[in-house]
Amino acid sequence: MTMDMFVFLILALVAVGSAVGLLISRNGIYAALNLVLNFMTVAIFYLLLGAPFIALSQVTVYAGAIMVLFLFVIMLLGADKLAPTSVLSYQRVSAYVLGGLLLAEIGYWIWRGALTGVITPPPADFNLMSNIQEMSMLLFSQYLLPFEVTSILLLAAMIGAIVLTIKQKGGRD
């Protein structure tokens, strides 16, 4: 086992573990924190896969902004504990079953892909340093339109969020 593999395994365990923690946490805060841990782990994965920019954006955007927003709302709404109900009793079981099924399917796909040579080992040489340069060149030339559209999307989201939560009679949120 090489160093890469060892680190990868540890990180994989942490990622899966935090995901499971998200799944089973009763407390909303705990769930959010579990998710943050997961994001961090995935950022390291990105680094390992040679995408430093993405890794850092992950940390900044996802773990930094989005999760903070989540925590704000959780605090705001006081969504700490929820009592278990008996509605949809079959939901749990079917969820587990279906989840397992989904996993099995995707696993099979990957295995087959690896077997048939669709998933090939990556080439050894690639340029880590010019990552950002390369990406920005792509971004502003080939993917300019999506870039601009995304900005409009963000604008829309912003306006939407404000409109949704504004109180009518001069209330401010």
Next chain:
Amino acid sequence: METASGLFFSLVPLIVFLPVLGLLINMAFGGRMGEKAIGAVASLAAGGAFVVSLLLAYSLSVHPETVIVPFAEWIHIGTLQLDWAFRVDTLSVVMMLVVSGVGTLIHIYAVGYMHEDVRFKGDEKRFRRFFVFLNLFIAMMMILVSGDSYMMLFVGWEGVGLCSFLLIGFWYEMDTLGRPSFANSNAAKKAFITNRVGDFGFILAAFIIFWAFGSFQFDEVFAKVPEIAHAAPWVIVAVTLLMVVGVAGKSAQIPLFVWLPDAMAGPTPVSALIHAATMVTAGVYLIVRSAPLFSVNHSVQFFVSMLGAATALFAATIAAGQYDIKKVLAYSTISQLGFMVAAAGMGAYVAAIFHLATHAFFKALLFLDAGSIILGMERGHHHLAHGHGDSHGEVFDPGDMRNMGGLREKMKVSYWLYLIGALALAGIFPLAGFWSKDEILLDAYKHYPTVYWMLTVAAFLTAFYMGRQIWMVFFGKPRTEVAAHAEESPRIMTVPLMVLATLSVLGGLLNMATILGFTLPGSHLLTEWLGHTLGEAEAGELNLIVAGLSTLFALLAIYFSWLIYGKKPLATGQLDPLKKPLGPVFFGMEHKWFIDEAYQFLFINPYRAISRFLADKVDWAFWHDWFHDTVIAGGYNWISQVLLNEYADQRGIDAFANALGSGTKRLSAMMRVWQNGFVRTYALTLLVGVIAILGYLLLK
């Protein structure tokens, strides 16, 4: 058969169309013409037909062979080729002369008679109708005698039957005494229906003729008779017997004579023309015309002559017991027709036609004179009623001989003429009846003794009842006030009677017999004349035995009648002197041997019962009530309400449509469960779908 030049054969259609023209003119313009004009038109039409008949007779005397004048095409279907063609031969011309001659005289008489009759009955407007019908009758009778085929004969046969119906029921709303009643119309119906029974026989005979001989035309049929008689003799027997049925109907033989006495309900000229002189002789004409068919089979001939003789005897017995002056004459006509049919049956065709002609003369004379007498009584009745100021409410029968008596003084002309007619009918030498009756008796004496004796007895009775009539009507004292005031008829009525009387006296000259070996010039006229058509016939010879016997019997009969009715004339209200001595026999004679009652019981009542049964039970109860209402209406209702409405529609189609709706509801109710509003369920479903798709892609 070509029309010889210079002769008048082509005029023959006029014998039909002159009377037709007369009736059309009277129909169209009669309303505006006066009675005299109407009568003149009708009489001229009949007279014109007589003139044409004379011309035809003249033409035939020059060219005695039969001439056929085709007139119009009628039916051409397959093998049936039927045309309207006029047959001018000696037999048909004799008939034409008798019909048109006597017919014209009767027309003239009728002008005077109807003038008074419509006033006595109270409907002056009906004068015109009488002459229209009378002309129609002449036209139809002419078609009958001039037809060249059995079908044309039948057209005329039916036509005269119709005219008989119309004229008997001329005063359809009353009876003979003028009271409102169905009696006259019933008499007309009886005549028509009884004739119809005869017509049925005739038509069957005609159909068999066509089937066996292939044609209706006389010449073609008679030509094939020997062949058919040899091959299938029963055909000819069937044809002749069926024809005899027709003859029994039209010429009033047993058993279909019952209509003739009732036909006296018609005005007297009708009785004279149709029921004495002409229409009733159509049956005799038929037999004579079909001589080749009858001569073949001797059994048929015997049967026909026995039928005629029986009728002659039977009717004569009834005539002796009647009180109505016209009824006596009616039964006398039936009896004399029996003589003619017997003669034709024996094969003595010339004798039959001879007697037909002479009978037409004196019977028409007698009937018309009886009419004159009846009117005389009516005149007396009115004279009395007006004089005494009482109403016509009382019922008085001017025709009942018991109300007459002593009219010899009041109505002299009528008396003498009646006497001549009666003597001619009784067969007294040298009047016409003697010669014609004698010839028949002679033939019977020679060939059919039974027939001879029956006819002789009938002749005895004939003389007897005529004598009875004369004594009762003209001699003695008037038995009622009316008779005492009877008035003579005007000349327009008596002059034609005189002509007829002359003919009755001189009629014997038509076929004078050989007397004691001496053949006078002009003898056997009719025999020779008819010989051209009927073939050689035995020339009549005066047989002293026969002639002597018949004269003796006739004189004896008159003597007896004088003894009973003349010596001690009947007093008012006295019963007939024969009633006591003859007892039940006279009772039967009086009541016509209850034949009508028997027919009523045997035929008419069962027929009515059957028709009532069919109408009420079969038609109404079964067909209408049960079948229609229950079966058809009920069935239909059942089909529409139960079957279609309930089963097909409600349970079937509606149920299906409703089931669709409710099924959809149930289905949606079932499926609504899926929409439980929980997001997680939707998410679950989503995932299931994703996995399914992935799985599918995987396994592809």
Next chain:
Amino acid sequence: MVPVSYYLVVSAIMFSIGAMGVLIRRNALVVFMSVELMLNAGNLAFVAFARMHNTFSGQLFVFFVMTVAAAEVAVGLALIVTIFRTKNSINLDQMNSLKG
């Protein structure tokens, strides 16, 4: 070198867990977070493949996904807040007004 398929397996596991989380959890916020987890798993797969094919398009796509996720979170949370105002609860099971 860690084979790319290992990364894909991890991504698959994360994705399944996120799916299970969406189905099981009743807390709206936690469900939302599970959705984010699923997105993240997808991102990981993208980057892994980008590495495999030696292009940058995959990474760029992840960039966009992140942006969209951010926008989505903003609006989604605003929605949840609004719902909370009316229903006074973020229990998904109580938001069943669409019940047919």
